[in-house]
Amino acid sequence: MSHSNKIEIVAADQNAVNGGTSSDRQNGENRNIELAAVYVSDAQYNRNICFSTSPQGIRLYKFYIHSCMRIIILFFIFVDLALAIFEEPAIFPFPLWLTLLDMIIYGILTEMHLYCVRWSRVLRPLLLVNITESRQLRRAFRSIRNALPHVLYVFFLFMFSVLMFSLMALKLFGKRGLVTSEGRAYFTDYLDIVFDLYVLVTTANSPDVMMPAYNYGIMFSVFFIIYIVINTYIFMSVFLAVVYNNYKKHLKEEVRQLVRAKRRNMVQAFRLLQEPRGDEPVVMRETWNRLVHAVQPGISAVHRELLWNVSDEHNRGYIGRPAFIQLADLLNIQVITLKSRIHPLQIYLPGIYNSAASRCTRCVVQHRFFVYVYDLIILVNAVFIGLDEENPFISYSEWVFLGLYLLEILLKLYAFEPRAFYARHQFWNWFDTIIIICALIATILNSALKSSSNYNSREILDIVFILRVLRLIRVVDSIKRFRAIINTLIKIGPTILTFGQLIIVIYYIFAMVGMELFKGTIQFFENGALKPGHEFCGNPLLNGSAFAKNNYCRNNFNNVISSFILLFELTVVNQWHVLASGFTTVTSNAARIYFVVFHIVVVIIIINIFVAFVLEAFFVEYNVSTSGLQTSLEKKIKELELGIDQDQLEGNLIENLETNDNDLGPSGEHKGKPSVMFTIASKRYRTIEALLQRMFEADLSPEDDADDEDHDNSLSPELSFPNPAFNTT
């Protein structure tokens, strides 16, 4: 079916070339371009959704994938998750009538014998996982699920080891009548020993758990040393290795499928636009231009031209299938188009701007020495911040520093073209300006409040302090090696955010369960010293426990924010056994299961995957191996003498501007040649998929790329989706 369809389109195209101009044909052509553009866009962003190819279907699909819709969906998911703030146990309780309504609905449902245990809250975050936009999240979950069996075997062996050591500990220490520093009997109950030794694996109770035995006899420390070496160092490394290895393996398989799906989309687009020429079908330049414009309306004409030059190496005016398929990847390479602009002051006040004094100023500002002077100022500022701000001298110096920083920005704006200074990739300029302006506003507000009334707002002062310290971070940018490390961290940022989502989903589930199990068992009283029972967190069972002694009362499950903070503390692991023992004391020993399961899921699995991912992403960044595609683009840029030095760009010493001029003018004119320059933001990835693809580039076998015609017959059903509407045109 898809085949006959193709021939029809080709015929139509042929007619168009032969001079046919009926609006019907024109229409069909437009639709082809529109459909092809959707395919290319799907390939570019690795979407893999089946949609109807009727004109209406395309319109609906474009609406569905529009960013507005995404934002609306995310907003509703946020509202759904935020319900936890208002539900019992709530931070802001609902008004009575809403609670009543809720109760009535619940009552009616119960009366009607509908099964309605309220476990839906626990499943709520799964909504976040199941929307189109969280492909990465789903991929992470899938990879975890696939890695699980291998991890389980290691886990069983690890648990076997813990059980064996516990048995040994019971026999060695159980009968000696030792006591812990809290006066409890030491290692007499098997299940308690298992828990204590499990905690020891996390190192949270080291060396306390060892001390009674060590004090009794020095040789008994050997038992604990062997235990820690085997279970903490070796087994935990093996966990990391197994999680890493399996996660990577499955991710690689997923990326391979992604590459295949992308190719399939591009082949679909090619079929719609191809025209026969000689032996093989090709796409003409004119069609290609329209396609690129349809895919990315904001692309500049020069950028488009550059991409065409890369695709059509021999300047033949048409490209074959392999060159066409590159398009999705080419569009994903971020090319920064630069145009040299004249400083506005030079236009409006040329006399002053070109004077000797002005030139000298600009020279000074652009000099390296200027940077060193300001680095020194920052260091002096750091010392002043450290001193007591109630000293009036120190307090006034703050105004001096603020003035100096403002002066720096103004001088730079004078020396450099402002639009170039605030170009999108000039991270540190933006950072500086925002911080300084915020600090200025906050400092003025603070002193205004201070002088007008006697009211001294701590909140504003806190913000002022934070901003003052943040200002100092700028010094990092002056040191090249530091900049490199930070750039790498910024690059792997999106990936880390994916893990952020993953962790929020898991935290949410555990928070919901924890709130059901433990809400209200432990109380925290603000300004507690005045209230009765504050010394045992409002629960007499905790009287004298380590939990109460350590002032941990605020670590409770009484609302969703406290729960999240508590879960974070459990993730950090230290003292988690004290936190767990607090909750087991007020409920039962079975509560340990909750904490151990949390530890296994979050620390052993998720954090290990996180570490594995950071490692892998770092290695990719470190061992720079630019992909062939990027190299060819870079080569072309150099060939056309349109290149710009990356160092120059980073040193922000050139006057440049990122433009988005949208002229669809005639091709082949390099009218602004010296004023238009390109650079490849070679290591920034538009999509996480691009990073993933790059990570596994070396491992992807060539046949994934050289996927040939034969495979087209085995297209997945969703891609050979029947298209009756289109057939009838």
Added chain:
Amino acid sequence: MSHSNKIEIVAADQNAVNGGTSSDRQNGENRNIELAAVYVSDAQYNRNICFSTSPQGIRLYKFYIHSCMRIIILFFIFVDLALAIFEEPAIFPFPLWLTLLDMIIYGILTEMHLYCVRWSRVLRPLLLVNITESRQLRRAFRSIRNALPHVLYVFFLFMFSVLMFSLMALKLFGKRGLVTSEGRAYFTDYLDIVFDLYVLVTTANSPDVMMPAYNYGIMFSVFFIIYIVINTYIFMSVFLAVVYNNYKKHLKEEVRQLVRAKRRNMVQAFRLLQEPRGDEPVVMRETWNRLVHAVQPGISAVHRELLWNVSDEHNRGYIGRPAFIQLADLLNIQVITLKSRIHPLQIYLPGIYNSAASRCTRCVVQHRFFVYVYDLIILVNAVFIGLDEENPFISYSEWVFLGLYLLEILLKLYAFEPRAFYARHQFWNWFDTIIIICALIATILNSALKSSSNYNSREILDIVFILRVLRLIRVVDSIKRFRAIINTLIKIGPTILTFGQLIIVIYYIFAMVGMELFKGTIQFFENGALKPGHEFCGNPLLNGSAFAKNNYCRNNFNNVISSFILLFELTVVNQWHVLASGFTTVTSNAARIYFVVFHIVVVIIIINIFVAFVLEAFFVEYNVSTSGLQTSLEKKIKELELGIDQDQLEGNLIENLETNDNDLGPSGEHKGKPSVMFTIASKRYRTIEALLQRMFEADLSPEDDADDEDHDNSLSPELSFPNPAFNTT
């Protein structure tokens, strides 16, 4: 020089072939073989020492590399390191006269104005690093040194981040008048804050350090969460990534050099033995046989034959240079020669052994069911161990279990050939037998002591308990997946031991410094409750401190063993700030430097390298990619139908034996063909270098292997060592 030398030798060989039989020539030939054998042995074990090639020199060199010498050197190093046990602060103080002698020497040296501060103790472990046998250790140190600059940049950035956060903490919390749970002022001194936040990176004081701020206002927890995410999770992952990446890079370079040196040695050996044939020099089979015998006197004739068959693929009777060079690697592949033997009982008591009852017994023992029954017995035994052993019923059951285990071993010895059962690779059989025999002896000894006198030795009972539990470990062997994991761990064992050495060197240095700084400041009293001052570790400064409250008095630097245990606790990290604060209280705040430096060196660098190495070794084991050399050997074994199923071997269900028959008989006779079988212990590495080489196999460029004639001119000086004595022969 080396060239002329070669020609001379070749001529001598030529004469020998042509029927020259003078004892002089014979002698020269023997010497050539001897020297070549040394080169091959150097290549095999990756030694790279320059030695004189005179007959005397060779003899001395062979003596030097002999294992006896190694043992002697290791013994003296051990004695040297063990001095720490007797030196002040000592476990066993020296007798007075020795101390006096020491003082007199010291006094004389001082009188003679010789510079003699006694810092040599700290440098003592460097001796261990500098002997020939610790190549791996030196390699590890070199790789660390090379990775250091990169790690330092990340470390500076990390410290900058800690300093900035500390400044922010000072401004945010310093003026609020908060107190910690111990009643001290919270976050008022900058240096204290830096230390507290450094400790927070190690998570050792989480969540305690956060609680005062968190109790004051819930939003302040955000400060700590951001801090932990950035500094603990991200920076520590980056540390691992940077250490991993750089360590691996440098190690790869080292391995490349190793491969080159090995090749050079083999080329040297080839030159000594080559004879011209056609275009290229070759080595004849006869010479090769003598060489292999000289290199590895214990090799069996069949094994040697197998190696020749692999080298001489076309059965020409001689091999060229490339095939000859393989020899070092071929010798490193562990081939297990198996011979089926007849059970001794069958020889001496054939009637009984072949009777129906006997056959049935053997059948039962070899059945899977037999294994299951004993797994069940082990599980029941585990429950019994857990129960109270003072119950007479339980106490008697121990004898039953001992009897059952003994019966199992005897039955297995009856069913399987004893020498095959105790073959070198049958780890679990050895393990079982040793454990059972020890348990039997200890149990008998224990009950003898118990009944004869009223004295009940706790030490022997402890050993009995440990052996009883160890017996249970055997159950792991029955589960295939567990066996695989354990085998992997055993395989990477030697590498882990290298790190053990590395850690001992570092511990020793820190222990010596720690003993100088802190000896005697903290006291531990055995049975302390009776002595005054026990509640503050004999130091009034510690009265009421967390150190004393936690019963940490035994964690001190008063002798070398305590120091090592304390350093291990510091490596585990948890509560290290409490330990450190104990020592800062009794000395000065500057003592913190010692503990922070220890943390940086051991935890951030050494442990990360350890994790990196375990990961890398695990990946190699997981993603099995047998090297080409092994595959060709395996192919040959299969071709000759001498192979044996690895599973069969592991299941120890065949009657096999490892032999070392040393017959240098005529070649080409497969007289014992059906009774001699081979298997490759394909994943066991004779040397750590072999593991390393395998780890980086995929990354080593082929030119390292295809290193050709051209390179021979650039031989390193030590290899073109002048050889006057040899020239005169």
